[in-house]
Amino acid sequence: MPSIFFTPGQRLRPIWRFLLALLVFFAAEYLAAALASFVPGRRPLLFNLVFEFLDLALLLAGFSFLLIIVDGVEGPPLSAMGLTLRRPWLRESFTGFAMGALLVVVAFLILVVIGSVSSTLYNLSARNLVRAAAVFALLAFGALSEEVVFRGYPFQRLIEAVGVAPALVFVSLLFGGMHASNPHATTWGVLNTALFGVLASIAYLRTRALWLPWGIHYGWNLALGLVLGLPVSGLSLFSVLGRTTVSGPIWLTGGNYGIEGSATGTAAMALGVVIVLVCTRRAERARSSQSPGAASEQLSS
Numbered sequence: 001m002p003s004i005f006f007t008p009g010q011r012l013r014p015i016w017r018f019l020l021a022l023l024v025f026f027a028a029e030y031l032a033a034a035l036a037s038f039v040p041g042r043r044p045l046l047f048n049l050v051f052e053f054l055d056l057a058l059l060l061a062g063f064s065f066l067l068i069i070v071d072g073v074e075g076p077p078l079s080a081m082g083l084t085l086r087r088p089w090l091r092e093s094f095t096g097f098a099m100g101a102l103l104v105v106v107a108f109l110i111l112v113v114i115g116s117v118s119s120t121l122y123n124l125s126a127r128n129l130v131r132a133a134a135v136f137a138l139l140a141f142g143a144l145s146e147e148v149v150f151r152g153y154p155f156q157r158l159i160e161a162v163g164v165a166p167a168l169v170f171v172s173l174l175f176g177g178m179h180a181s182n183p184h185a186t187t188w189g190v191l192n193t194a195l196f197g198v199l200a201s202i203a204y205l206r207t208r209a210l211w212l213p214w215g216i217h218y219g220w221n222l223a224l225g226l227v228l229g230l231p232v233s234g235l236s237l238f239s240v241l242g243r244t245t246v247s248g249p250i251w252l253t254g255g256n257y258g259i260e261g262s263a264t265g266t267a268a269m270a271l272g273v274v275i276v277l278v279c280t281r282r283a284e285r286a287r288s289s290q291s292p293g294a295a296s297e298q299l300s301s
Contacts, residue, residue, distance in 0.1 A: 012070055014160035020070065021154035024062035028055055044237060049134050052141035059145055063153040081152045082210035089211045096203065096215020097222075099275055104223035107259050107268040108230075115248035119229065122242050131240040135226050139238065143217040144210075150175045150197060151204040151213050164205065172197030182234040182257070189254065189261030193233060195269045196220075196260070202273060206280035216272065224259065231258030 007013055012020075032055035039047045064077035073080045083089075111117055122128055150171050158167040176194025179185060200213035224230045225238030230246070232238055234257045246253040254261035259268070 011072070014157045015162075017066065017070055018154055018157040018161060020066060021063065021157060024066065025059065025149050025154070028058035028062055031058055045131060045134050045138070045240075048237065049138045049141070052138050052145060056141050056145040056148065059148050063148065066153065081148065081156070082204065082208065083148075083152075084209060087209060087211075089209065092207060092209060092211035093215040095279070096212040096217075097219035098215075099272060099279075100216040100219025100221075101223040101227075102219075103216075103268040103272045103275075104220055104228065104259070106271065107264045108228060110264050110267070111246050111248070111253060111259075115246050115253055117244060117246050119244040120242055122240070124241070128240055132226060135238045135240055136222070139221045139225065140218055143221055144214050146175075147200065147204075147210045147214045147217060151200055151210055155201070155204070168198065168201045168205075172201060179233050184231070184234040184256035184261075186250075186255070186257055186261050188251070189234070189257040192260050192262075192265045192269065195266065199269050199272045199276065203276050203280070206276065212276075212280070216276075231256060233260055234258065 005013060005016060032051050035054050036047050036051035039050055060078065063081055067073040067077040067080050071080075076084070078084070079086070108117075155167060155171050158171065161167075162170075172194045175197035176190045176192075179193045180190050182189075196217075200217055203213040203216055204210060206212075221232050221238070225232040225235075226241060229239040229241065229243040231254075236243070250261075251263050253259075254265060259265040
């Protein structure tokens with residue numbers, strides 16, 4: 001009689017490894033928040049920077065532990081979860097960053113043409129430049145930690161358990177749902193965030209690495225928050241060099257949640273899916289030709 005916990009080869013079934021990964025995620029969040037609470041004074045930016053750094057470190061350590069002990073991976077665990085440095089990781093990171101920033105610029109230009117936009121630039125004091133550097137690092141750590149969770153080890157185990165399409169839908173909806181508690185969150189904003197999860201998941205599936213989705217995620221958030229001074233999923237913490245306000249219908253502007261809660265954001269993310277599919281077509285075909293059995297596990301061109 002087959003075991004519900006183990007495969008015939010006595011490996012823990014993928015669905016249980018996925019659930020273990022969720023436990024690692026919640027434990028990392030709790031520990032990172034507890035340790036970051038020792039940050040002196042009420043400094044939200046510093047707190048978030050410390051939290052994101054610790055969260056990323058704990059996630060990488062926890063998932064590496066699962067890969068080595070539970071999965072029995074012999075090679076570097078970071079490479080197994082999609083963070084290998086042997087492939088063109090820098091090119092994929094920069095390409096993704098450019099894509100994410102470009103999509104934000106496209107959405108912003110739509111608002112400039114159709115809506116009413118006003119911007120206020122802050123003084124480039126030493127204090128604000130230090131805060132900008134902190135935001136630069138914070139958003140990098142935050143985007144990578146979310147990619148490690150939602151496109152890394154847990155997503156990979158869920159694919160093994162239920163297949164690509166169900167895993168993509170479930171993880172993307174979970175990604176959107178995790179942002180439902182953000183300030184000024186709306187149903188449209190949560191659904192758009194889930195659509196961004198689809199975009200990032202496709203970027204992972206086409207490259208089998210986290211660098212492209214991380215670049216898209218990082219470029220999107222940095223362009224929105226630090227460069228344009230707009231809310232990032234309802235958060236205005238990152239607007240340290242200036243702030244932009246957009247007037248117009250909420251369906252167009254997203255209101256206080258920002259572009260991600262608007263039809264403008266939906267259009268930008270849909271465009272992003274098309275761009276990723278086109279730009280990764282060659283890599284997809286090359287990988288499929290090298291591994292005939294892999295085609296059924298990935299999105300077709």
